[in-house]
Amino acid sequence: MNPEKLKKLQAQVRIGGKGTPRRKKKIVHSTPATDDKKLQSSLKKLSVNTIPGIEEVNIIKNDGTVIHFNNPKAQAALPTNTFAITGHGENKTISEMLPGILTQLGPQDIHQLKKIATEIANKSAAGGAGGAAGADAGDDDVPDLVENFEEVAIAGAKADEKAGEVAASA
DSSP states (O other), X not given: OOXXXXXXXXXXXXXXXXXXXXXXXXXXXXXXXHHHHHHHHHHHHTTOEEEOOOOEEEEEOTTSEEEEEESOEEEEETXXXXXXXXXXXXXXXXXXXXXXXXXXXXXXXXXXXXXXXXXXXXXXXXXXXXXXXXXXTTTTSOOOOOSOHHHXXXXXXXXXXXXXXXXXXX
């Protein structure tokens, strides 16, 4: 760059004359608290009313994710058709929210449910084939009763008596 132009630009940013420091760049930090205060003041202008008794809010997006608010602060201004939900929001998938979210899903979300069902079916089929090679498929079921349990209990009691007699004679 041309040294003369550089000196000219440096001279323009001086506050005073020669020998004074250049002006500092003022950095304005925008904190979330001020954003929240601005939002609350705008809502107050609309005369919103707090809606009590709302325990959770789920906003379902088109891509299959859900914005979940647990114990949010809900406010509404019906004349202006304005609703505000404030609180800690979490991004979750529909599969993480199942089965509690089933009653909140509409007909447009059936495609998402079918997709989740096929994924679960594929996982269970892949897990069953390679998961446990030596285990029976019916391990979760109660086994069938093969022997008479009373005979086994009587035989076990007799074996205990014989073991007690052998220990006493020794």
